[in-house]
Amino acid sequence: MRLDKYLKVSRLIKRRTVANEACDNERVSVNGRVQRASYEVKVGDRIAIRFGQRTVLVEVVSVADNVGKADASAMYRELPQSADNLS
Numbered sequence: 001m002r003l004d005k006y007l008k009v010s011r012l013i014k015r016r017t018v019a020n021e022a023c024d025n026e027r028v029s030v031n032g033r034v035q036r037a038s039y040e041v042k043v044g045d046r047i048a049i050r051f052g053q054r055t056v057l058v059e060v061v062s063v064a065d066n067v068g069k070a071d072a073s074a075m076y077r078e079l080p081q082s083a084d085n086l087s
Contacts, residue, residue, distance in 0.1 A: 001040065002040065003035055004038075009075070011069070023035065023039075032048075043060050045060045
């Protein structure tokens with residue numbers, strides 16, 4: 001699944017166009033590297049999203065095309081912030 005679609009389906013970012021813009025503006029990195037919206041997300045990837053001063057770090061647990069609102073948070077696991085994880 002594309003990175004922008006994963007961010008939308010998992011509800012980490014509300015809209016796919018906003019997720020696409022975040023990738024274009026280099027605010028999303030996967031496994032320590034800035035990635036484009038077309039990056040194929042895999043289970044085990046670590047995604048860091050910068051929202052202004054705050055950074056959210058998650059690990060991909062599952063990839064699914066259609067997920068209900070209640071199950072969206074089960075697609076990822078939030079990781080604690082540390083200097084090693086942020087790149």
